[in-house]
Amino acid sequence: xxxxxxxxxxxxxLLCFNVCFTLASDPDPIQDFCIPKPxxxxxxxxxxxxxxxxxxxSEVTTxxxxxxxxxxxxxxxxxxxxxxxxxxxxxxxxxxxxxxFVRADLKPGSxxxxxxxxxxxxVAHLVKGRIYSGFVDSNNKVYAKVMEEGEMMVYPKxxxxxxxxxxxxxxxxxxxxxxxxxxxxxxxxxVFGSGINEELLMKAFGLSLKQIGTLKKxxxxxxxxxx
Numbered sequence: 001x002x003x004x005x006x007x008x009x010x011x012x013x014l015l016c017f018n019v020c021f022t023l024a025s026d027p028d029p030i031q032d033f034c035i036p037k038p039x040x041x042x043x044x045x046x047x048x049x050x051x052x053x054x055x056x057x058s059e060v061t062t063x064x065x066x067x068x069x070x071x072x073x074x075x076x077x078x079x080x081x082x083x084x085x086x087x088x089x090x091x092x093x094x095x096x097x098x099x100x101f102v103r104a105d106l107k108p109g110s111x112x113x114x115x116x117x118x119x120x121x122x123v124a125h126l127v128k129g130r131i132y133s134g135f136v137d138s139n140n141k142v143y144a145k146v147m148e149e150g151e152m153m154v155y156p157k158x159x160x161x162x163x164x165x166x167x168x169x170x171x172x173x174x175x176x177x178x179x180x181x182x183x184x185x186x187x188x189x190x191v192f193g194s195g196i197n198e199e200l201l202m203k204a205f206g207l208s209l210k211q212i213g214t215l216k217k218x219x220x221x222x223x224x225x226x227x
Contacts, residue, residue: 026096026098026178026179026180026181027096027098028098029096029097029098031054031096033060033065033093033095033096033097034054034095034096035054035055035059035060035064035092035093035095036052036053036054036055036088036092036095037052037053037054037055052095064092064093065093066093067086067090067091067093069084069086069090069091070084070086070101070103070174073103073105073170073172074103074105076105076107079110079111080106080107080108080109080110080165081104081105081106081107081110081111081112082104082105082106083102083103083104083105084102084103085100085101085102086100086101086102086103087100087180087181088100088180094180095180096180097180098178098179098180099176099177099178099179099180100120100176100177100179100180100181100182101174101175101176101177102174102175102177103172103173103174103175104163104172104173104175105170105171105172105173106129106131106163106164106165106170106171106173107165107170108165108167108168108169108170109164109165110164110165111162111163111164111165112162112163112164113162113186113187113188114136114160114161114162114186114187114188115160115161115162115184115185115186115187116158116159116160116161116184116185116187117155117157117158117177117179117182117183117184118157118158118182118183118185119157119179119181119182119183120157120177120178120179120182120183121154121155121156121157121177121178122154122155122161122175122176122177122182123152123153123154123155123175123176123177124152124153124154124155124163124173124174124175125150125151125152125173125174125175126147126148126149126150126151126152126153126171126172126173127149127150127172127173127174128149128169128170128171128172129149129165129167129169129170129171129172130146130147130148130149130165130166130167130171131146131147131163131164131165131166131167131171131173132144132145132146132147132163132164132166133145133146133147133153133161133162133163133164134153134161134162135155135156135159135160135161135162136159136160136161137156137159138159144162146166157178160187188215188218188219189219191219192212192215192216192218192219192220193216193219193220194220195220198212198213198216
């Protein structure tokens with residue numbers, strides 16, 4: 001598994017060098033690198049670190065450009081899904097380079113629900129397992145297939161995509177995105193967990209008020225914490 005992970009990381013980095021920089025949506029860096037100085041304010045948005053002052057080059061070390069957090073899976077949710085996001089917030093060396101990464105692990109039968117990244121294209125490499133993966137274009141056409149170990153798929157910027165483990169073992173995915181702050185909006189949470197007017201949702205989906213309430217209890221973070 002460690003050898004596969006190392007190979008996958010190398011392949012991902014090479015692909016991002018050729019694709020992510022070419023399609024990068026973040027501003028081009030104006031210097032070799034910018035390792036941000038430590039954040040002292042608890043109110044600062046860590047994802048937008050480009051406005052932080054850079055360390056003096058004499059203070060920068062090799063460790064600023066090394067991240068070891070993708071060796072193991074993140075903490076699994078009750079639904080069997082775990083992620084380890086990598087951005088300048090936990091890997092300072094990425095700052096101003098227009099890149100972020102994520103490791104995702106899915107237990108058999110679990111899903112990464114339909115979602116999209118408003119500011120980034122994503123390239124996903126299946127390191128282990130079998131997943132049903134795809135995206136939906138602006139004409140409502142689905143591009144999906146069962147991916148085998150070693151295959152890759154690209155999800156164009158701003159398009160809804162999804163993944164489901166259809167194998168018998170935990171699936172591991174390594175993905176690169178061409179923005180250090182790609183953003184993420186999960187469709188179920190956006191629709192039923194954001195506070196949209198219930199009457200509008202009833203008319204849009206043909207659901208009863210009771211059904212809307214059930215969905216809001218599941219996806220609204222405020223309501224779910226009360227139960």
